[in-house]
Amino acid sequence: MIRYLYASELARHPGLARTMFRDRADQFRTRLGWEVELDASGEERDAYDAMNPLYVIWERADGSHGGSMRLMPTTGDTMINDHFGHLTGGVRIESALIWECTRFCLARDTDPGAAAALMLAGGEVMQGFGVEHFVGVFDARMVRIYNRIGAAPEVLGSEGEGRARISVGLWSFSPEARARVAASAGIDPVQSRAWFEAAFGPVGARIAAVAA
């Protein structure tokens, strides 16, 4: 299932959080060779994890992490504006309608459809919160995965060659793309919507009942 958790809520899901940060270490350090820092217990965290980002997480049936991504508003500090301005033509990307999406990660043996499920969840966030675009930094090798699930970003700028190629990309989410990704994930859009509603509070009549 998809979970939407702010960093401040991770403490209530210790197993899920631990496996997420370990899978990030495995993906970014071991497999992609990025110079990310690991803590004593082998978990990968950076300065942005300390800024209460919103994580979108695919939780596997056993409660462990199957994949995730990290969302931040571009009105605050972001990885792209702090470190990758040279890939966006020197433009500081900053808007209430654009969120940054980073640390897109998949566990080694994750469920088929996990990547697409995450993208579908990204679409829920856009629709639910009035976000028009995500921007993100990604590795060349992720392009194949994004293409496969029908959510290829538009590349704004790149640097490096081959394995070391890093790009800044832009995601929008048209209704057609949404349908494509839902099919790729094998998840009913109704189910996807229900996970989102469960996380952010169903629209209830409780307040009206008090007010009446």
Added chain:
Amino acid sequence: MKGEQALGIALLSSGLDEQLARLEAAKSQDDLQPLIEELRDQFGVDHIVYHWVAADGEQFGCGTYDPAWVARYLERGYLRIDPVIVGCYQRFHPVDWKRFDWSSKAARAFLRDAIEYGVGNQGFSVPIRGPNGQFALFTLNHSCTDFEWQEFTEHHRRELILVAHYFNQKALEFQPGRGPKPATLSPREVDAMTLIAVGYSRAQVADTLSISESTLRVYIESARFKLGALNTTHAVAQALQRGLIVV
């Protein structure tokens, strides 16, 4: 429809540009209170409230709630049980008050008390994450049916989110120890806005600057936000007025 009329759906967009220009021209923190009252009238809601907390704990707020309610809120320590604060603090997604958890006895008593003091039964809050860990909250509050409120918030969500952020940008300028920071555009944003100002189509601008149309879209969106504008036309006017672009 009556509810829509009361909530100002028909008239809003044109007038809002004017409010934003006045917001842009604000010279001190004292200008923000009359501005928030104007915005309330423009949106046609009962109340708008703005509140920010800096990383060092410094606070500022203004709004249209009855001062008696504000005093009572502080006296009763409602900050700790107010579901809006509990649900928004350090977060950044906009939210309808119906999504908060009002089920506890304390929250229900709080809401009944608030309504006694003229607070409406509907609310929409935009939590804002600014630079250096700044946190602010911009809230619209109104008395109407669920259906009317849903129509209103769905119709105006984009504007509400933007106005909330522009109000915050202005309030930040008046933060003690922080002088007014004029919006600056990067050279690429200046190029894009200049070409749009002289009437180039987006395709022509993208072609001239040798960038994709998506990249251009991001530059424009980013420039619009920095200029406190709701749309590109308004952004071009702002950029010209401030001398950021010359045509």
